[in-house]
Amino acid sequence: MNAATGVTAGHGAGEFAGTGTLLRLALRRDRVLLPVWVLAVAGMVLSIPGPVRDLYDTAAERAEFAASITTNSSLRAMYGPAFSDSVGGLTVMRVGVFAALFAAVMSLLVVIRHTRDEEESGRQELLSAACVGRRAPLTAALLAAAVANTAIALLITAGLSGEGAAGALALGLGVGGTGMFFAATAAIAAQLTGSGRLAKGLTAGALGTAFVLRAAGDSGTADGSSVLTWLSPLGWTENLRAFADERWWVPALFAAAVLVQGYVAYRLAARRDLGMSFLPTRPGPAVGSLSTAGALAWRLQRGSLYGWGGAFLAAGIVFGGITTGAADLVGNNESTQEILQRMGGASGITDAFLGTMATVFGMVAALFVVSSALRPHGEETSGRAEPVLAGAIGRVRWAGGHLVIAFGGAVVLMLLSGAGLALGYGRDPAAVLGAALVQVPAVWVLGGIAVLLTGVSPRAAPLAWGVAVAVLLVGWLGPAVDLPSWVLELSPFGWLPRLPGEGMRWGAVLLQLALAAGLVTGGLAGLRRRDLGTG
Template identity: 55%
Template sequence: MTAAAAAAALAPARGPRHLAGTGALLRLALRRDRVMIPAWVLVLGLAVAAMGSSFEALYDTAAKRAELAASMNANTSLRALYGPVFGDTIGGLVAWRMVSLGAVLAAVMSLLIVIRHTREEEETGRQELLSAAMVGRRAPLTAALLAALIADAVLAVLIGGGLAGSGQPAAGSFALGLAIGGTGMLFAGLAAIAAQLTESARPAKGLTGATLGLMFTLRAAGDAAAPSGSPLTWLSPIGWAENVRAYADERWWALLLPLAGTALAVAAAYALTARRDIGMSFLPARPGPARAPRSLSGPFGLAWRLQRTTLLGWTLGFLCAGGIFGGIAKGASDLVGGNRQALEIFRRMGGQQGLTDAFLATMTGMLGMVAALYAAGSVLRLRGEETGDRAEPVLAGAVGRLRWACGHLAIAFFGTVVILAAGGLALGISYGITAGDVTGQLGRVLGAALSQTPAVWVLAALAALVYGVFPKASTAVWAVVGGCLAIGWIGPSLKFPQWAMDLSPFGHLPKLPGGEAAAAPFLWLLGLSVLFLAAGLTGLRRRDMG
């Protein structure tokens, strides 16, 4: 639906003056997100629901589950990563394993929905056109929040119904679903505030994402301090979700915390939106110098200026993640214990070598899959520049399309190497310190992290292909990257067949460190990325812009 058609559809809208047109805007938002929202909800909801059957197969006796819970609660690093285990039932283990991860992913989904239908609409000028019709001042924000509410509510019901349908207690199942969905809705409210404060979508996403990272860090620090959590845990909405304690004498009152936080955040967002004009922000950009430095003299310099903050944030995040994973590696035997099924999963994810090497290979694989998110987002910055009408002034000069695109692609491809090197460096040093052999472990672990590069480049090149040839389908890239993450994350525990694992480029890489490194997989993955990249640039050169 075009913006003009949407404006015409909104003309007869009726209702309270400030909310006029909310229903039509909500229908428009749900139509635009008819792929993204179902994909997020189904993948996350089914992943949580399927985790119960995995734990039933891995820990089929009460003694095994009690042993796992005791070992997890005794390991400070694992508590920081996943949180404490409050119940040693199957449902309790699912809640332990998925509540923090599910809350984070629900928060990411919600912030993307809200910012997409508020700040992005203003940035592209569509909101100004829509507001020329019968649209109330608060209608766009209300429609965006309602879209996020629908997504989070469906996610909560899917998680609760899926777990209850698999035989888990209904109370704990829906407590877990509400905890995850409630966290997502709270971050929808925080994203709504960020959309009022910042001048464009990227800073709004960055501000909300940084808040999410801070909240996860507070939760991790609090859980590391004590097995039952500490005051730091209660400063984080992720800690609130954790302390609902699904399947362990549920604390239903803890659900009031995200509810109250959401109400306060939404009220603040409404107050802010009433005090600014469309397109304006409370944190306007500072004017730049009168003369541009030499670093901005070409397309690469411009791309670097636009993406350097994002690259720095990802690099710091990988340094922190690598340090945490390295501290856990020596305790991998505590995670597995004597459980053969758990050992099989680690070996499916990390190879048939020793348990510690298999754990390290699993962690480097996870770093690679997460790096694909950075690479895809960096490539798709081209689409944002194009649709935001910022590419046209650049291309109107002496800069050609391919030079302009290659500036952003260089940041995407070589930035991948930088963040993987940062993660591998931190992982190798952290593990080397705990193992008492930094010099012996650093090189092999760093090499294992960098070995993920060809697979990440394949997905980055695929993003370039889709953008160059099918620009309107660029958002589908996220579904592909998310599918690869899902295959690598839950495929081994659910025993996906090998052909399904091979759908991801990461399934073709050798399991390093410890495994045998053959040249063939690296060469054909690099060749595939070159092929995709060439096809994408050819398509970009031939198609119309805009």
């Protein structure tokens, strides 16, 4: 079907016909996921000022902490420089880049979900048979991303206004602007590629490149002036300098970049047929080579595992390299020591830091295992599972191929993160690897929840993301805000021994392994009994 088919007018308003309806449909479909993303990103920022004020309750302590960040190139690469030693300035330094990063991830997922994924599933062709203009789907997707990023910006501005209205607005604009930058990048990727998976990969690659450029620039300069920093939109966010002599011309960079990318995306959309792409899918071999469900799952998920693995190894080396300076960074600040001990163990700052980083890697690995374990759900809802299951293959074997990648991949990721930490730290490799691998049972529990929800109902499966995000927030922010221990133990990571400083607790590890096995068994049993696409 030609992209122009079904458009009542070739130019003007006819090309945008149905945009409002498609926007309402997109917001309805994402009525759970978008609020979760918005609250998670905004909550991440708003949870920081209180602990900062508690940890560094005098101007001298805040100035000393800001100086320790500014003079440490590894910490600048991770967080960015501290342009101000106020509570608001330290909040921006601590979480500004990461908030912008998460807003970008949310935006690219939203845009690709409502553009390339819709075309790939065939739903967009049905919608375009009605009075829907050729530019309406792309416009609705960008507007949905704009709604979410505007909500994040407003929440950050309102929540931080007590630290300074101008700084709060600047940070909100920076985080929302970064989200919209990558929403527009995803819009271009959706036109270039023939699959949503490849579009997400290209946009995620651009986001990863932006993070590396910013990190490289900030590691070399303490004032954000590096050319590499300015080449990254994440660098624009920090160079907006919220709470530190704001540069109000920087948001114009975001606006210009979004407009230019949007123009390119619309031009590309106008030059292709619906369902087609500028980067056609490479044809497979004349004789098929995928003889098992596991081989098919590997073909579909290997690119994702390679990308995650490379990122875990590189991040492990970076964090391992700053481990020896952890004690100097914390100094004699008792509150900071308590946070590290609550998260990583009470056997010394260095061991506590290693334990903390291993836990963080575990929580991030949980996002991979949930994504990978939900792959059968994506295959089912897109209609690709039925032709596979029409052959001589059972549902358990089919889903099992993907679950081997999910759960085995989690082990690989934790091995790579542990190896990176050991390489960067340069000592006690066995203890560091043990600290990383002990996180695997908790990661598997979250993967098991995803399998169980998929087996119960396709509609329930996306709730696994809500569980994973909640665990991430509790584990990351809980120790900083001194949540009660029973709240921290609602997360499976709260049950685990905090290696390398503490002793091994085999009972907790075996209990979580048994729980994960039970969840997977229940999910596969549910998948066998229900009809595909129902439940």
